[in-house]
Amino acid sequence: SQTIHQWPATLVQPVGSPLSLECTVEGTSNPNLYWYRQAAGRGLQLLFYSVGIGQISSEVPQNLSASRPQDRQFILSSKKLLLSDSGFYLCAWKDSGDREPYGYTFGSGTRLTVV
């Protein structure tokens, strides 16, 4: 069966520090991968998605970036964090075709607090 791992679970970082969040998927190949952010009391905002190694699409211009160095690895990074980057970051995967599971499966999330 497929599993998705995301770490760390919580993170407190000072303003201006770098960020690296990692997400890996097991039990599937060539998944579509997604990074979402959820601000407190808000909906999920799509940040980046990837349909293959090295292929990154950005949805929202900001000081974050994403990379996909391996088929089942998706990394979210920042060189200098801002206070507004605080939030709950969620990685998700989906089968690359229109097959079950049709929806996304989310990782457990990283709660980032920038201080």
Added chain:
Amino acid sequence: GQNIDQPTEMTATEGAIVQINCTYQTSGFNGLFWYQQHAGEAPTFLSYNVLDGLEEKGRFSSFLSRSKGYSYLLLKELQMKDSASYLCAVREWSDYKLSFGAGTTVTVRA
């Protein structure tokens, strides 16, 4: 792009029924999803509709009308553990992206 609207909050009594409505506008509809999210946790998949009609799964049912851009999630026999946020999400043809509504917080009272 997407425009997805759902009520912010709903309150219901244990054992009752609650219906959460969702309206959407999209240029390339390819499915509507409902997710449940407990406080501090990741969303979990509840239901998927791509054709018009009702999909039933235990105590939860979801309905879709593509011509009206409308869906609802019906929660029956409410239990305290159903207190959560319920997210409506629309998928586009393009790369199967999911756009989410802001979520409806359901509070179940004894």
